[in-house]
Amino acid sequence: MENQPTSGGCGSGCGCHSDPGGQADATRRNLLKAAGVTLGAAAFAKAISPIVNWSRENLSVDEFLQQHYRELDKEQLAAVMKRLEQDAKKNYGADVTISDHRPQKGVKFGYALNLSVCIGCRRCAEACHHENNHDRATNNSYIRVLEMQKGSMDIEHGNAHYDHPVPHPDKFYMPVQCQQCDNPPCVDVCPVEATWKEDDGIVVVDYNWCIGCRYCEAACPYHARRFNWTKPVIPKAEINPKQSYLSNRIRPQGVMEKCTFCLHRTREGKMPACLEACPTGARVFGNLLDPDSEIRKVIDNKRVFVLKEELGTRPSFFYFFDE
Amino acid sequence: MNSTITNAENPHDAKFHATSYLKFLRLAFRLATEGTWTFYVWMFVLSCVFLVGAHAWATQVAQGMIVTAMTDHVSWGLYIANFTFLVGLAAGGVMMVIPAYIYHDNDMHDTVIIGELLAIASIVMCLMFVVADLGRPDRFWHMMPFIGKFNWPISMLTWDVIVLNGYLLLNLHICGYMLYKRFLGETPDRRWYVPFVFLSIAWAISIHTVTAFLYCGLGGRPFWNTALMAPRFLTSAFVAGPAFIIVVLQLIRRMTQMKVGPGSIQTLVAIMRITILIDLLMLGSEVFTALYTGGAHSTAIRYLFFGHGDLNALVPWTWVSLAFMVTAAVLLMRPKVHEHLKVLDVACVLAFVGIWIEKGMGLIIPGFVPSTLHEWVEYIPSAAEWKIMAGIWAAGLIVYTLLLKVAIPVFTGNVSGRRAK
Amino acid sequence: MFFGVIAVIAVFFMGALAIPWLQRNRDRPGRAFSDKKPGDFTHPVVIRKPGGVALVDTGKKDSHGQAVMVACATCHDTRDPNFNANSGESLKEFHQGLKTQHGGQTCLSCHNHEDYNTLKRADGRPLDFSESMQLCAQCHGPQYRDYQNGSHGGMTGHWDLKQGPRERNHCTDCHDPHHPKYPLVMPVFPPKPVIGEAIPSADGEKSH
Numbered sequence: 001m002e003n004q005p006t007s008g009g010c011g012s013g014c015g016c017h018s019d020p021g022g023q024a025d026a027t028r029r030n031l032l033k034a035a036g037v038t039l040g041a042a043a044f045a046k047a048i049s050p051i052v053n054w055s056r057e058n059l060s061v062d063e064f065l066q067q068h069y070r071e072l073d074k075e076q077l078a079a080v081m082k083r084l085e086q087d088a089k090k091n092y093g094a095d096v097t098i099s100d101h102r103p104q105k106g107v108k109f110g111y112a113l114n115l116s117v118c119i120g121c122r123r124c125a126e127a128c129h130h131e132n133n134h135d136r137a138t139n140n141s142y143i144r145v146l147e148m149q150k151g152s153m154d155i156e157h158g159n160a161h162y163d164h165p166v167p168h169p170d171k172f173y174m175p176v177q178c179q180q181c182d183n184p185p186c187v188d189v190c191p192v193e194a195t196w197k198e199d200d201g202i203v204v205v206d207y208n209w210c211i212g213c214r215y216c217e218a219a220c221p222y223h224a225r226r227f228n229w230t231k232p233v234i235p236k237a238e239i240n241p242k243q244s245y246l247s248n249r250i251r252p253q254g255v256m257e258k259c260t261f262c263l264h265r266t267r268e269g270k271m272p273a274c275l276e277a278c279p280t281g282a283r284v285f286g287n288l289l290d291p292d293s294e295i296r297k298v299i300d301n302k303r304v305f306v307l308k309e310e311l312g313t314r315p316s317f318f319y320f321f322d323e
Numbered sequence: 324m325n326s327t328i329t330n331a332e333n334p335h336d337a338k339f340h341a342t343s344y345l346k347f348l349r350l351a352f353r354l355a356t357e358g359t360w361t362f363y364v365w366m367f368v369l370s371c372v373f374l375v376g377a378h379a380w381a382t383q384v385a386q387g388m389i390v391t392a393m394t395d396h397v398s399w400g401l402y403i404a405n406f407t408f409l410v411g412l413a414a415g416g417v418m419m420v421i422p423a424y425i426y427h428d429n430d431m432h433d434t435v436i437i438g439e440l441l442a443i444a445s446i447v448m449c450l451m452f453v454v455a456d457l458g459r460p461d462r463f464w465h466m467m468p469f470i471g472k473f474n475w476p477i478s479m480l481t482w483d484v485i486v487l488n489g490y491l492l493l494n495l496h497i498c499g500y501m502l503y504k505r506f507l508g509e510t511p512d513r514r515w516y517v518p519f520v521f522l523s524i525a526w527a528i529s530i531h532t533v534t535a536f537l538y539c540g541l542g543g544r545p546f547w548n549t550a551l552m553a554p555r556f557l558t559s560a561f562v563a564g565p566a567f568i569i570v571v572l573q574l575i576r577r578m579t580q581m582k583v584g585p586g587s588i589q590t591l592v593a594i595m596r597i598t599i600l601i602d603l604l605m606l607g608s609e610v611f612t613a614l615y616t617g618g619a620h621s622t623a624i625r626y627l628f629f630g631h632g633d634l635n636a637l638v639p640w641t642w643v644s645l646a647f648m649v650t651a652a653v654l655l656m657r658p659k660v661h662e663h664l665k666v667l668d669v670a671c672v673l674a675f676v677g678i679w680i681e682k683g684m685g686l687i688i689p690g691f692v693p694s695t696l697h698e699w700v701e702y703i704p705s706a707a708e709w710k711i712m713a714g715i716w717a718a719g720l721i722v723y724t725l726l727l728k729v730a731i732p733v734f735t736g737n738v739s740g741r742r743a744k
Numbered sequence: 745m746f747f748g749v750i751a752v753i754a755v756f757f758m759g760a761l762a763i764p765w766l767q768r769n770r771d772r773p774g775r776a777f778s779d780k781k782p783g784d785f786t787h788p789v790v791i792r793k794p795g796g797v798a799l800v801d802t803g804k805k806d807s808h809g810q811a812v813m814v815a816c817a818t819c820h821d822t823r824d825p826n827f828n829a830n831s832g833e834s835l836k837e838f839h840q841g842l843k844t845q846h847g848g849q850t851c852l853s854c855h856n857h858e859d860y861n862t863l864k865r866a867d868g869r870p871l872d873f874s875e876s877m878q879l880c881a882q883c884h885g886p887q888y889r890d891y892q893n894g895s896h897g898g899m900t901g902h903w904d905l906k907q908g909p910r911e912r913n914h915c916t917d918c919h920d921p922h923h924p925k926y927p928l929v930m931p932v933f934p935p936k937p938v939i940g941e942a943i944p945s946a947d948g949e950k951s952h
Contacts, residue, residue, distance in 0.1 A: 033356050040370060047378035054385035059461060068465075068472055070774035077773055102778035114895055119926060126933035139936040144696065156619055156697045159944040160935050165928035176696060185543060191480035192465040193472040199777065209472070211465050212388075212458015215480055217398040221543025223696045226395055227458065230387035253387045254458030267778065269907025271900065280918065280926065281897035287904070294894025294903075301893070311542040322890065337745070394938040469760035634942055701940035 058252070068193065069206040069245065080208070081245055088250055091231075094239040101244045101267040103200035109261055109316060110201075110288040110295040111272075112304060113175060116322035118282040120145055120166040120173030127277035128177075131262060132248040133240050135232035142259035143274060144223065145175045155307075177274075178203065178224035178259035179307065179315030186216035186225060186258075195256070201288075201316050202261050204246045210255040217256065221308050222315075225258045261285075288316070347506045351729045358728065366724065369717040376714010379707045380455055388458055390707040396700035397691040401708040402456035404683030405715070406449050408563070410534045411556060411682060413445035413490065415564015417527040422590045424520050434587040436501060436734060437575065438568050439494045440726040442527070446491040448719035455711050479537045486530045493523045498726075502733050531556045538690065546623035547690045549612075551605055556682075558602040563678040565591040565598075566651075566671035571727075573664060579731045589661045599652045599674060606645075606681070619697070623689040634701050637688060640680050647677030787902065787909040793874045794916050797861050800838070816860035825857035844922045854879060854921070880915045891915075 062083060066072075072080065081098040088096045125141040134140040146158035150170050158174070167173065184203050187195055194210040197203045217225045231253040243249040244264035251257050262272035266285070275283040286293035298304065304318040335343075383390050393400045419438040454460050465471035466484060475481040497519050504511040532553045538544070539552035569591050576583045610628075613621035625631070630638045654660065654670035661667060693699050704712075799813035806812050819838070829835060830850040832842030856864035856871075863871040863879050871879055881888035890896035898918070901910035918926060937943055 029357065036356075043374050044377060047374045048381040050378070050381040050385035055461065064461060068774075070772060072772065072774060073770045074773055100773060102773065102776055104780065104782075105777050112895065114890075117896060119929065120931055121929050122931045122933045125935075129933065138938075139933065141933070141935070144935065145931075146696065154619065154697075156622070156693075158697060160696070160698065161937065161943045162931065163934055164930075166931050167926075167928070185541065188477050189480065189541075191474050191478045191484070192462075193474045194465070209462070209465055210459065211462045213453075213456065213480065214398045214458070215478075215537075217395065218690070219541050219543060221695050223395070223694055223698075227398060228387070229391075229393070230389040256458075266903065269782065269902045269904035271903050271910075275903075276900040279898050281891075281895070281899060281913070284895045285903050286894075297893040298895050302895070308543070313542075322886070322896075392939055394940070396938065396941070632942065699942040700938055701942070703940060 063208065066208050068209050070196075077245075084245070084249060088239075088243075092234060092239060092250060093236040094241060096239065096241040096243050096249070098243045098245055098249050099264070101246070101264050103198050103202070103267060106287075106289055108201045108288045109180065109266060110286065110299070110318065111180075111261065111316065112284040112295055112298045112302075112318040112320060114282040114284070114322060115172050115174060115319055117280045118167075118173045118175065118278075119280055120147055120162070120168075120171070121279065123277040123279060124175055124274035124283070127273040128259070130238065131240055131265075131273035133232070133234055133243070133250045135228070135230075136235065136238070137233050140226060142224065142226065143175050143177045145173055147171045148174050174319065175274075176222055176224075176307070177317070178261075179222050179313065179317040180259075180261060182314035182316065183312055185219040185221065185311075185313060189215045189219045191215065195258075200263075200267070202263050203258070204260055204263070205256055205258060206246070207249070207251045207255045207257065212254040212256065214256065221311055221313060225256055227256055228253050343507065344503065347503055350506065350733075354729045354732055355725045362724075362728070366721065369721045369724075372717035373714045373721065376711045376717065379710035379714065383455075383707055383711065384460060390705060392703055392705040392708065394700055394702075396694040396698060397688065397702040399456070399687055399691065400702055401683075401704040401712050402452045404687040405712055406452040406456070407534060407556075407686060408679050408682040409445045409449045409452065409719075410487070410530055411560030411678070412563055412567060413442045413449065414527040414531040414557070415560040415562070416441035416445060416568065417494075417523055418561055418564050418594060419568065419587070419591065420520055420524055420527075422594075424517070425524075434572060434583055436498055436730055437571060437727070438564070439498050439523075440730060441564070441568060441571070441723060442494045442523075443491060443498065443726060444719050444723035446487055446494070447722050448715055449487060450491075451715045451718060455715065479533060479540060482533045483530075483537060486526065486533050490523070490526050490530050493519055493526055497523065498730065502730055505733050505736070508736075528557065531560050538686070543695050544690045545620040547686075549609065551609060555602065555605045555609075558598045558605065559678045559682055561598040562595055562602055562674050563682075565595045566675045566678075569595075569671050570668060573668070575727070575731065579735070580737060581731045581735050585661065588667075592655065592661045592667065595671075595674070596655050599648065599655060602678075603648060603652060606648075622693055622697075626692055627685060627689050631693075631699060634692075634699055636701050636703055637684055640684050644677045644680035644685060647673040648681070651677060782904065782906040785906065787905045787907070789905065789910045789912060791877070791912045792914045792917055794876060794914060795873070798873055816855075820857075820860040825852060827852055827857075842922060846922060846924055876921070877915055880919075880921075 060083075062080075066080060067076070069077070077100060081100065084098050085096055088094055088098075122143075122145050125143040125145060128134070128143050129139065129141045132142065144160050146155060146160050147162040147166075147168070148155075148171060149157045150172055162168075162171075180197075180201050180203050182197075182201070184197055187197055187203060191213065192209060192211055195203060195205045195216055212227070214227055217227060228251050232250055234250065239250070240248060242264065247260040247262065247264045262270075262274075266272055271285060275285050284294050284298050286295035288295060288299075290296065298320060299318060302320040302322075304320045306315045306318055379390075391400060416438040419435045423435045454463070457463070466473065466481075468475070473481055473484075475485070497516055500516055501511055535553035535556040538547040539549060542548055569588055572583045572588060572591075575581050610624060613624040622631070626634070627637055627641045629635075651670045651674035654666055654673070657663065657666060660670070688702055692701065797815055799815055802812045802814055804812045827850060829852075830848060831844040832839040852864070854863055856862045859870055861873075863873060863876055865871050865879065866882050877888070887896055897913045897915070899910055899912045902908035915921075
């Protein structure tokens with residue numbers, strides 16, 4: 001950072017070359033600078049070439065310009081879903097149908113889990129994995145089953161990696177998944193509103209709007225959110241072809257995802273995949289606004305509690321014991 | 324010929340500025356690309372490191388963030404750690420502004436620009452770290468207000484976007500204006516910089532407060548959910564910033580013709596003496612609160628200092644950071660330390676590194692260990708992450724070097740756009 | 745000049761605010777409810793019923809290789825009822841392999857000695873095998889109540905019976921009536937440990 005040879009008050013744009021070294025020096029210097037800049041630019045282009053290749057394969061102009069799900073009108077949404085179906089065919093070789101499932105009026109979902117009846121077989125986690133087209137390599141699932149010590153509700157002593165015949169007499173089993181909170185911290189922190197709570201209580205993610213900052217994953221107190229650290233890998237034969245835009249379509253790389261209470265099933269009145277897989281009937285699901293529903297009977301008659309109630313998240317997922 | 328002093332009766336017109344500003348830019352380009360062999364080697368090395376980082380980042384975008392060591396349990400790592408530290412450095416860079424403008428310290432007045440240029444380079448690095456941390460940087464436009472969706476005011480990240488970019492623009496304006504005026508050989512018009520300088524003081528506090536609020540508002544992370552987060556951020560920023568600037572001022576004194584009076588360094592040392600003690604006090608307060616109470620909310624701090632079973636990757640870093648900070652504090656207490664520059668330099672380096680560790684690894688990682696379901700997953704950055712970090716630091720140093728390379732000659736009046744008399 | 749810049753910025757700002765208002769009537773499905781109307785018909789809940797008459801495997805195979813099954817009455821019509829037997833071990837013929845663990849009850853607590861093709865309620869009235877849930881319910885009232893309320897016993901189908909039917913397990917789909925305690929199973933689908941994860945060992949101690 002040494003001083004420049006002073007030009008006696010002249011700026012460089014003067015035109016009179018009064019600087020020592022003369023014109024030849026200046027020309028050689030400029031030539032070297034130009035060469036340096038060109039080399040630098042070429043090196044930079046080479047350095048970032050993986051991005052160019054990636055965007056050529058994975059990013060179309062339509063996808064880049066796609067608006068937020070809630071701003072699309074009917075034709076645009078239909079076009080987007082068609083494009084996504086074609087992408088699924090191209091990337092995974094599978095013929096899928098992607099639909100749009102909207103909430104029903106007068107429905108607010110609640111889910112309850114009977115901790116006296118759950119045996120910890122993890123079939124719910126497995127069903128979720130298959131229903132939601134999760135990445136096979138990581139055994140990803142939205143449900144994590146914790147083996148808890150009887151006599152303690154402290155998750156500190158929970159273990160998700162148990163591998164012995166269940167149920168163990170000293171333990172009880174607590175599956176944890178997205179609680180679809182009524183005051184969700186993940187929705188508050190998302191800078192681009194890629195995640196929001198719908199009218200039937202389900203917190204959803206627009207996978208084509210998420211920028212992958214993972215603030216929601218930091219904010220969630222229940223370890224409910226999953227990030228696509230790479231492009232999901234699923235064999236064609238195992239893909240669940242009935243997909244929905246907001247739930248179980250195959251997610252792209254670099255975006256967040258989470259349990260959606262199988263909205264592609266539940267918004268048609270069906271049970272979520274985890275409930276159907278549960279052999280003991282520990283899971284209870286239904287419409288909290290229907291006074292005759294099973295979920296209301298559980299809440300009215302059993303001693304239900306929620307996880308981390310003191311955080312004020314107001315989950316829609318309740319736990320209870322029979323005795 | 325143009326007059327050397329502008330005043331309200333004889334302002335320059337737009338046409339004048341169109342040619343003059345271009346000349347300024349051409350001068351800047353010339354200053355930025357010519358220098359000693361040291362300069363060329365320094366820039367070349369930095370460029371190579373930057374290219375390595377750029378390539379690693381491109382690979383990360385193509386293959387996904389699986390090339391990092393982050394997981395669903397520890398979902399923020401080296402990038403956000405560096406981002407947090409650099410926001411502090413940017414805020415601290417403006418620390419010289421307070422004595423210069425509020426307390427009318429004339430010695431500081433000339434060296435203030437060094438701090439403001441540091442703020443610019445730091446914010447550039449912050450923005451680069453944020454982009455490096457995004458899973459889909461191609462969707463950056465989703466964050467723009469009106470064009471995308473901007474979840475303001477609920478999401479603290481949107482506040483961070485506003486304050487960081489605003490701070491960058493503020494400092495670009497202040498420095499750009501001062502340099503351009505010096506280039507023209509004219510006295511800067513107070514109306515065009517003094518209000519912005521005072522705004523930048525408040526704004527510097529806000530960038531760090533908002534960044535602290537990113538973390539301390541999350542109830543699900545008890546290690547972060549403490550009211551002390553924002554004050555701790557501020558004090559550590561006001562240690563790291565002056566520490567860096569003290570070293571840079573000495574380098575400038577040695578390598579350029581800019582006059583750096585002893586007053587600047589003295590003032591900065593005086594600031595550091597106070598802020599480093601407050602920072603250590605706050606750290607002690609956090610440690611006491613966690614360890615005395617015990618229970619689940621203390622597991623993260625215990626993990627930091629003592630490890631958990633076999634998991635103790637962060638323990639040596641934590642104790643080293645504490646040792647550095649305490650040593651730096653002790654060294655800074657020495658009377659007239661500003662006259663013993665070697666000791667001062669050691670203290671500054673120790674403080675800077677200690678705070679980098681404390682703000683980076685010591686803040687971000689323990690927020691995720693243990694996870695919200697109390698599972699223990701350690702995080703050790705992968706090679707790709709180190710490369711990207713190095714690349715971004717190299718880019719920041721390139722920016723800072725170039726800014727100084729242009730600013731110092733213009734400021735010392737060794738080059739100017741004054742027409743020959 | 746200054747005011748010109750401000751004016752341009754203001755125009756952009758107002759435009760950005762006006763455009764969403766101008767588009768407020770666009771049909772955006774992402775903000776709408778479903779227009780499906782479920783209707784009034786309540787679909788049935790089908791409980792998997794056990795087969796009609798209970799049969800016992802003799803252990804012999806017929807000429808086609810099928811197991812030879814006999815109805816209870818085949819043997820029990822010609823014998824006196826044994827009111828003390830409560831497990832297969834005390835018997836000399838048949839049912840020796842039958843493991844029982846059901847509160848130490850005798851066989852004839854549930855089986856009807858007057859008609860071995862039926863079961864017996866607590867008051868002695870016969871109960872068809874297809875209605876055996878009522879027998880379980882007599883003693884296991886809380887579980888039966890929970891079953892009726894939907895919080896016990898596996899099911900598939902629809903949560904909303906206005907939109908589709910439901911199929912439910914019978915008690916005996918999970919609970920063997922002679923040995924009803926739910927059996928131990930091996931869990932499936934363990935989560936894969938990620939880099940740097942400490943896997944707790946079997947006794948709960950966490951280590952690498």
